[in-house]
Amino acid sequence: MPAPPPRVVITGAGIVTALGLGWKPNAEGFRAGRSAFRPVSLFDVSRQRVKTAAEVDLPDALPPTGLSHRQAARLDRAGKMLLLAANEAWRQAGWKPAQAPAVGSSAFTRPEPPEGGTPNSSPNKDADDIPLILGTTAGGMSLGEDYFRQAVKSPVRHCRQPTRAVHYQPQVQARMVLDALNINGPVTIIANACASGSNAIGHAWNLIRCGQAERVLAGGYDALSLLVFAGFDALQTLSPTVCRPFDARRDGLALGEGAALVALETLEHAQRRSAPILGELIGYGTTIDQHHLTQPQPEGNAALTAMQLACESAGLTAGDIDYVNAHGTGTPLNDSAEALAIRRWAGDRAGTLPGSSTKASIGHLLGAAGAVEAVICLMALREQWLPVQAAFETPDPACNFPIVRQPRDARLNVALSNSFGFGGVNATLIFRRWA
Amino acid sequence: MSRVFVCGLGAVSPAGWNVAALREALSKSEPLPVQPLERPGGDKSLRARLVPAPATRLGFLAHPRLRRTSPITHYAAAAALDAVAGLRARPAEKIRLGLVVCMQAGCVNYSCRFFDEVLKDPATASPLLFPETVYAAPASHVAALLEDVTLADTLVGDPASFLQGVALGIRWLEENTVDACLVIGTEETNWILADALRHLDRRAVITGGAGAICLSLDPALSMGVALESITDAHSYRTSTSRTQAARAMRQQLPASSPAELLCDGLSDSPRTDAAEQAAWCDWTGPRLSPKRVLGEGLMAAAAWQCVAACDLVSAGRFPAANISLVGSNQQAMGARFKQDRQGI
Numbered sequence: 001m002p003a004p005p006p007r008v009v010i011t012g013a014g015i016v017t018a019l020g021l022g023w024k025p026n027a028e029g030f031r032a033g034r035s036a037f038r039p040v041s042l043f044d045v046s047r048q049r050v051k052t053a054a055e056v057d058l059p060d061a062l063p064p065t066g067l068s069h070r071q072a073a074r075l076d077r078a079g080k081m082l083l084l085a086a087n088e089a090w091r092q093a094g095w096k097p098a099q100a101p102a103v104g105s106s107a108f109t110r111p112e113p114p115e116g117g118t119p120n121s122s123p124n125k126d127a128d129d130i131p132l133i134l135g136t137t138a139g140g141m142s143l144g145e146d147y148f149r150q151a152v153k154s155p156v157r158h159c160r161q162p163t164r165a166v167h168y169q170p171q172v173q174a175r176m177v178l179d180a181l182n183i184n185g186p187v188t189i190i191a192n193a194c195a196s197g198s199n200a201i202g203h204a205w206n207l208i209r210c211g212q213a214e215r216v217l218a219g220g221y222d223a224l225s226l227l228v229f230a231g232f233d234a235l236q237t238l239s240p241t242v243c244r245p246f247d248a249r250r251d252g253l254a255l256g257e258g259a260a261l262v263a264l265e266t267l268e269h270a271q272r273r274s275a276p277i278l279g280e281l282i283g284y285g286t287t288i289d290q291h292h293l294t295q296p297q298p299e300g301n302a303a304l305t306a307m308q309l310a311c312e313s314a315g316l317t318a319g320d321i322d323y324v325n326a327h328g329t330g331t332p333l334n335d336s337a338e339a340l341a342i343r344r345w346a347g348d349r350a351g352t353l354p355g356s357s358t359k360a361s362i363g364h365l366l367g368a369a370g371a372v373e374a375v376i377c378l379m380a381l382r383e384q385w386l387p388v389q390a391a392f393e394t395p396d397p398a399c400n401f402p403i404v405r406q407p408r409d410a411r412l413n414v415a416l417s418n419s420f421g422f423g424g425v426n427a428t429l430i431f432r433r434w435a
Numbered sequence: 436m437s438r439v440f441v442c443g444l445g446a447v448s449p450a451g452w453n454v455a456a457l458r459e460a461l462s463k464s465e466p467l468p469v470q471p472l473e474r475p476g477g478d479k480s481l482r483a484r485l486v487p488a489p490a491t492r493l494g495f496l497a498h499p500r501l502r503r504t505s506p507i508t509h510y511a512a513a514a515a516l517d518a519v520a521g522l523r524a525r526p527a528e529k530i531r532l533g534l535v536v537c538m539q540a541g542c543v544n545y546s547c548r549f550f551d552e553v554l555k556d557p558a559t560a561s562p563l564l565f566p567e568t569v570y571a572a573p574a575s576h577v578a579a580l581l582e583d584v585t586l587a588d589t590l591v592g593d594p595a596s597f598l599q600g601v602a603l604g605i606r607w608l609e610e611n612t613v614d615a616c617l618v619i620g621t622e623e624t625n626w627i628l629a630d631a632l633r634h635l636d637r638r639a640v641i642t643g644g645a646g647a648i649c650l651s652l653d654p655a656l657s658m659g660v661a662l663e664s665i666t667d668a669h670s671y672r673t674s675t676s677r678t679q680a681a682r683a684m685r686q687q688l689p690a691s692s693p694a695e696l697l698c699d700g701l702s703d704s705p706r707t708d709a710a711e712q713a714a715w716c717d718w719t720g721p722r723l724s725p726k727r728v729l730g731e732g733l734m735a736a737a738a739w740q741c742v743a744a745c746d747l748v749s750a751g752r753f754p755a756a757n758i759s760l761v762g763s764n765q766q767a768m769g770a771r772f773k774q775d776r777q778g779i
Contacts, residue, residue: 047558048557068673136591148547152476155474162634165635171591171592171596171764175671178670186667188592188599190588190590191590206610210609231568235565235566236562286586288584288585290582293500422566423571424578425574
C-alpha cells in the first residue's frame with residue numbers, strides 16, 4: 001500500500017495590498033472591513049468611465065535582499081510588490097537557502113536511473129533548490145506599455161528599450177526573487193488569468209504531495225496598468241459606483257493591485273526545524289469552464305466541480321467548511337453563477353455558511369487575487385475572526401449564503417477560497433487551522 | 436518516471452500548416468524566405484518569417500468561440516487538432532484530456548491593437564479586443580474547440596518552459612487526472628516583437644506558429660515514440676550563467692550514442708548560441724537546428740524542436756533524439772525521446 005502523501009503546511013506568508021504592506025495592517029483591515037479605493041493616480045483615467053482603484057503605497061526603499069542596486073533599480077511596480085511579498089514570506093518562514101536537503105530538487109519529473117546505474121544528478125543541484133511558482137496576468141505590463149509608447153513615438157530612439165523588453169517578462173521578475181533570496185529552484189509562471197494565484201499555490205501543493213519538492217514558495221502578483229484598467233473599463237465590467245459583491249444592486253468589479261506569497265513545506269520538514277505553522281493546505285481542485293471566454297457558465301458547473309474536487313482531496317464535505325472566501329468580483333454574472341454553485345455544493349449548509357468577498361476592500365487583484373485571498377484565509381484561521389465584506393447593502397435572493405457584514409470573532413477550523421478566471425480556469429483551495 | 440508515449444504531433448510554422456510541411460522544410464535545410472514587416476510610426480521595415488495563409492479556410496474558424504480570435508489561437512488550434520487526431524479516431528473511448536499551452540510573448544497582436552486604441556482614446560477602445568489579449572485566451576479557445584479538456588493551464592516563460600509544460604503533463608498523467616495531455620507551444624508574429632528582438636539579437640528573424648505534442652501512458656495510443664527522460668529546469672541567476680545551466684542540463688541527460696539526433700535551438704546568432712554551443716561542443720552525431728530554417732519562433736520554436744525530433748524518431752530515422760532547450764532568460768531544460776514500438 002503506497003504511503004499517504006505528506007501533509008503540507010504554510011510557515012510563511014507575505015502580502016501587499018492597498019490596505020498595507022505585510023500581515024498586520026492587512027489583517028487589521030480585513031478584520032474591520034476597511035475599503036482602500038481612491039482616485040487612480042498611476043495613469044490618466046480622465047477618459048475612462050471609472051476613475052478609482054485600490055492602489056498600493058510602495059515604500060521609498062526596498063528591504064535589503066540579495067539584489068544589487070542595479071537590479072533593484074530595474075524593478076517595476078509589479079516586481080517591487082512581488083519582492084516585498086516574497087521577502088516577508090521568506091523571513092516569516094525562517095527559511096535559509098541551504099537549510100536541508102530537498103526530497104526532490106526539481107519541480108518536475110526526473111529521469112529514472114538507468115538499469116543498474118545511479119540517478120542522474122546535475123552539478124548545480126544542491127540543498128537550496130526551492131521551486132518558485134507564481135501566478136500573474138500582466139507581469140511587468142507597465143514596462144511593456146512604456147516600450148510600446150516609445151517604439152511608436154520615437155522608433156529610432158532605443159534608450160532603455162532593451163531593458164524594458166527583457167524586464168517586462170514575468171520570468172525575469174521571478175528570477176529577481178531567486179537572486180533576492182539566494183535560492184536556486186525552477187521558476188514556473190502560471191497565467192490562468194484571475195485563477196493564477198490559486199493555481200500557483202495548488203501546483204505547489206501537488207508538487208510537495210507527489211514528493212518532487214519538500215518546500216515551495218508560491219503565490220501571485222499583479223500591478224495596476226493602463227492596458228488592463230482600460231480593458232475592464234471597455235468591457236464595462238468596472239463598477240461606476242461601489243464594488244458590492246453578491247449585493248442585489250451590484251454593478252461591477254473594482255480593480256486593485258498587490259502580491260502575496262506563501263512558504264509551503266511538508267509538515268515533517270516544518271516540525272523538524274520547529275517552525276511556527278500558520279495553517280495547513282488540505283485541499284485543491286481545479287477545472288476548466290468552456291462556456292465562454294469572459295463569462296462563467298450560468299449554473300456555475302465548473303465552479304461547483306472545483307469546490308467538489310477540493311473537498312474530495314481534503315476528505316471533507318461542505319458541512320465541514322466554516323468560511324468561504326468567494327471569488328465574488330461584483331459583476332452580475334460572476335456572482336450569480338458562483339452563488340448558485342455554492343448553493344448546489346453546500347445544500348442546506350449554504351444558508352448558514354459565512355462568506356465574503358474581500359475584493360470589496362482591495363479590488364480584484366487578478367493574478368494576485370487567489371494568493372492574497374489564501375493569505376486572508378490563513379489570517380482568519382490563525383486569529384479566529386471572519387473577514388468582513390466592506391460593501392454590502394441589499395441582499396440578493398439568488399445569493400443565499402450569509403455575507404459577513406460586521407467584524408466578529410469566530411471559531412474557524414476550515415476555510416475555502418474560490419478563484420475563477422477569464423478563460424474559464426477555476427480553482428478552489430481549502431485551508432485548515434493549525435492549533 | 437512512468438513510460439510516457441507520444442501519441443500525436445501537430446505543427447504550424449512558416450513552412451505551412453502541418454507536420455509534413457515542417458518536415459519538408461527542415462529536410463531541405465534552407466532558411467525560409469524573409470518578408471518585410473511593417474511597423475507603425477517608423478520608416479524602417481522589420482523582418483519576419485510569416486506563416487503562410489492556409490490553402491483552404493480553416494474549418495475550425497466556424498466554431499463560435501474562434502471567430503474573433505487572433506492568429507496565435509488559430510495556430511494553437513490547428514496544431515492541437517492534428518496532435519489529437521489519433522485520439523479522436525477512437526470515438527468509443529472517452530478521453531480525459533489535459534491541456535498545457537506555453538508561450539513567451541503571447542497574444543501580442545490584440546494587445547498592441549487594443550493598447551493603440553487606448554492611447555488614442557480609451558473611451559472608444561474596443562471591448563472585443565481586450566479579452567483576446569489575455570495569456571489564457573488561446574487555452575480557453577482550444578479547450579472549447581476540443582470539448583473533452585478537463586484540465587488546462589497556461590504557462591508563460593522562456594522557450595525552455597515548453598518542457599516544463601511537458602513535465603506538468605506527465606505529472607497529470609501520473610496522478611491519473613487525465614488520460615492524455617496535449618502540450619502546445621505557440622506564438623504569433625507582430626512588429627513589436629520583431630522590434631524588441633532586434634534590440635536583443637540583431638541577426639534573429641522573428642516568426643510565429645505552434646507545435647503540439649500529445650502524451651499518454653497508454654502504449655496503445657503511441658506513435659512509436661516514448662519520452663525517456665526530461666531534465667530538471669536549470670534556472671539562470673546572477674550566480675548561474677546560461678552556459679552553466681546549459682551544461683548542467685546536458686550532463687543530466689542520459690548518455691547518448693552517435694547514431695542519435697540532437698535537436699537544438701541554435702540560430703546562427705553567435706552571442707545567443709554561445710551557451711548551447713558550449714554545452715554540446717563535443718557532440719559529433721547528427722544535428723537538427725529548426726530555428727536556422729524557420730526563424731526565432733520563441734515558444735513555438737521550442738515546440739517545433741520536440742515535434743520535429745519525435746517525427747524523425749517515429750519514422751525510424753533515428754533511434755532516439757535529444758532535445759536541447761537553452762532559454763533566453765529563464766532556464767535550460769532537456770529531454771530525450773526514443774523509439775518504442777510497444778503497442779504498435
